[in-house]
Amino acid sequence: MDSIKSLLGNNEQPKEDQSVWEEINNQCSLSWTQRLIGFGISAGLGLFFSFLAFLFLASPTSFAFLYTVGNICMLLATGFIVGPVKQFKNMMQPTRAICAIVFVLSMILTLVAVFSGWSFILIIFLIIFQVCALLYYIFSYIPYGRECLRGICGSVVSV
Template sequence: MAIWETSSVPNNEDVMDDSNPLSCVQLDRTQRLYGFGICFIVGFLISILSTLSLGTGQVALFAVFFTLGNIISLMSTTFLIGPAKQLKTMFAPVRMVASIVFLSMIVITLVVAFTLKLALLCLILCIVQALALFWYSASYIPYGRAAIKKVVGGCIDV
């Protein structure tokens, strides 16, 4: 499968199957893994570096770059499964709530940053945005959410 697929892949196929004849861009497995890694790291770095603009009081700049970093990190998976499958899996029942919360937080964060310009509220919304992305990502790891619940539950019981 390549970056830009034109049909969905059945659930029983390998997500990185190279045999999709309808792909318009062909990348081998190594290229896709590099694309995924680079895109994810760049997105993460943009999100982290966006916090530098908070010190200067530029709330809108912080919100835009933090959100952009999260979106780039999310889009890194298109290197592995393609954009059509990405959209399809985002709204699968197991990920729907996390996807809706994440996308809603993107919109709300940007609206608050550009209209209210409240740094603390914007920071809280960005944290919720990051947590929603983390929860969404954990749904791709077998038993990932269960492990997170167990760790958080153990920390709360202390």
């Protein structure tokens, strides 16, 4: 069949199958201006929800929900800048994969706790765990950042 198509002038080469990551990357291609606008909107929403969360500090359930939504928006904001595929690959690098997985799981567990009506004490624990996971994840991007954070936490705990 290919020889008949080539005789008729159809010299198209069959396209190679793209990987899932290449397809996602092609679908998510934005101009630099669009990336900055998306980043600005997502980061602005993330900051707004995080600020709003601190207004509801007396209500652990509301605080946990708003703080988690703020973290998700900030994570999406960085995805606009570097692209979703590159961000996922950065998160899954061997040096920070555990940090990223723990951070994402802490956000998921916090949302499950909020919507399932778990006890306030457990929600407060999950908020603290999420803050610690976020710090550890952020410090994973700084050279020797996690070692410095461990040293700081170790000196605070030993006091």
